[in-house]
Amino acid sequence: MLPFLTQIRFEDATHEYTELTKKLVKGIENLSRLREEDIEIGVTPREVVYQEDKVKLYRFKSVVKQPLSIPVLIVYALVNRPFMVDLQENRSLVANLLKLGLDIYLIDWGYPTRADRWLTLDDYINGYINNCVDFIRAKHDLDKINLLGICQGGTFSLCYSSIYPEKVKNLIVMVAPIDFQQTDALLNMRGGCTLGSEAIDVDLMVKALGNVPGDFLNLEFLMLKPHQLGIQKYLDFPEIVNSEDKLLNFLRMEKWIFDSPDQAGEAYCQFFKDFYQQNKLIEGKVIIGDKPVMLANITMPVLNLYAEKDHLVPPASSLALAKYVRAHDYTVQSFPVGHIGMYVSGKVQRDLPPVIANWLQARAT
């Protein structure tokens, strides 16, 4: 670089290089000790209580004697694995909620194969989610349970709650996209919120690929910040490699990010077209199976959690929910982090679980 623009002196550069080398030497020692088991995610004890096709319903082992009588079902996105909510012992939303006395269930969508290409949103929402909810209702002998939808799972939870309001006691949505026509979000633009199939013809894609590969989605997410996520992150890697804790955190995140299941073709197609490209959710035009989704049917208490610096789901997209639901008890809470920060930020891990637990406990009767 031109010398008058930078003041990287030779002695500073040499010192920086020496320090970096020391860190790398220590890092290589750390890396040589680590094994795949060390970066296992989803560490909180759990058991499969219900299974249908590739979908598993987990129940986490309660850590309090008398958990809240109404259990919480966490519905995660189809993109990436749901164990982001249970990343590691000291950074686990699930573990923190359990400590605060909640009874937690989680849906694991599994890894769709080509045989699942024909699964539709009807199968996911009226099928899997509904069956899991019914299972929990039957198990606890309850009419209604609490639902916590995260990201795309939040959108699914909204659809579900509008179709089956009689089965949902309280609804929590976290970093959930509602208004997809927010043009300040690159993800929406790339998805074709203004251009439709000219931006990407999803019918053609599904016809060509069957299922949409997880690797394609990874690439799309990386392309939202290609330099920071694709290059800079790895240039910074030597800076943290000497710290075992930081290294483990980094490797766990890498594992989670790139453990990306394929998306069942038909479901992806419908979600992309109806939600991203045609923004039908807020217009009340989404039909799941033969059931219309009307957000106005959502009258149960709603807690809307969003990230202020979210580059995937812009705050305006989540905040739009207030205009369309008819819940008299509607709470909104933000956190000063990005999309991923909602799961991994130490501050959010300290502040978020009590917000959820207190809000639910206040509405337990």
Added chain:
Amino acid sequence: MPKESTSWGEISDRFMNTWTDMGTQMWKNWFDLMGTATREPTTTVNTELTSIAQRFFDNQQLLLRLLRLSFNTWQEFFPKATAGGDWQQFLQNYSEQIRSQFERFSTGTIQVSQDMTELWQLYLRESQKFSQLWLSSFGSSIAPWSRTVGGTSEPWIELNNLYWNLLYEESFGSLMQTPLLGPTREFNGKFLRTFDAWVNLYRASIDYQTLLTDIQVRSFEELMRQLITLAEKGEPVRDWRQFQQLWGRVADEVFEKAFCSENNLKVRGRFLNALNTYRIYQQDLTELWLKLMNFPSRSEVDEVHKNIYELRKEVKTLKKNLAKYEALEQAITKYQAQGGTTMGDMGEPTNPVSQ
């Protein structure tokens, strides 16, 4: 055995044909002989010698046939001439035939000449079209070329598309979708469509690469701008890490801004859509080969999966309905055990099927 009377016309025709055949055959044999003499002289020498002897014999036969025919002609003409017959008429007929053949030849030559002229005109006209396409593309490219100095990707993309549209689409491209002929029309059609899809992908890929390069250049310009601003503020970059963080942030901002533009998104969309289209055609082509080799194809496996999926869904619905009937039956049994008599006492019965 009565002697057959042969007309002069027939005789002369046979004579001419034999003469032509003989000439053709002799030259052919001569060239074949010369050719075989130079081929593998040691390994196939016996076979070739036999072949040469046979052909020599055939030529002798041909010469004999010609001599016999000439002899017959003179045999017919000579008695007429010596007996004071109408040999003038005979010669007149002969001359008339020669004249008529020459006339036919000259008329044919004129016809051939006309056809050749027409052919050349056609060739020139069609090749002129190609030249015209090049000229048009050259003419149309002047404006975008002049804009390339502006430093944006649009004129480059415009130029790329201009050449493809004017030179490829207007010439070969339009033939790629044409219905074909013959037993291999299905395969050839799929092959041509795949090729066309590949050409479209190639074109879209160049556009997309041009766009990405432009974004890289812009991000570098923006980085320089930021570095100058920092230096002017007296806050120059002091270490490598700070530098690459600044570069990463600036580059991503430029990238994000670029892809919020609909024009750029369309370029990316064309690339993705062309990629998927190519993949579909490629699969079609592969499936032909799989079918030939008696292997299951992707489409067949998808069809099987779809059937299984639909059956599985049906079974789930049936199981659900069955469970409802069973629950209803248990409720009735329980109710009857408790002394109830009519269904009406239980309230409104549910219809499991309608649920």
